[in-house]
Amino acid sequence: MKNTLFDKIFRDSDGKIVVAQMPNLPLIIWIAASLLKLVFPTGVVNTGLDALAFGSLFTWAWLELFQGVNYFRRALGLGVLIGVMASRTVGIDALGSFGL
Known part of the structure; x- marks a missing residue:
């Protein structure tokens, strides 16, 4: 089987396409x-x-990243990690409204 860019991006080590998974504990x-x-x-x-x-969303993002x-x-x-950090820096809450 040829390893294409699509395969590298969307397939896991078993060759299955993975875009979404069941939520893990941090999620x-x-x-x-x-x-x-x-x-x-x-x-x-x-x-x-x-x-x-x-903390739990940060942990989930960190685990996904690595x-x-x-x-x-x-x-x-x-x-998600960038978004979580930006939301804390800029002051955007989880629903997307600005905390001004």
């Missing part, structure tokens, strides 16, 4: 913490959930 924690932030919109609990959501099954997943990890 599940991020989803749960983000949903709970809607229940607790202010206060100490919201601050803790925000830190938990940030352990992703193909180049697409690694690029996805890099994109």
Whole structure:
């Protein structure tokens, strides 16, 4: 089998095309913490959930960047990592609105 650019980008080591996968633990924690932030919109609990959501999404992106099954997943990890860091730097919350 010839190893094309498409294969390098989208196929895993078993030759299967992988674009999406079942969520792993950091992604599940991020989803749960983000949903709970809607229940607790202010206060100490919201601050803790925000830190938990940030940390878990950062961890997921880092793992994808360095352990992703193909180049697409690694690029996805890099994109999310840049987005997470930019959101903290610029002040954009998880829903995309500016915290001005």
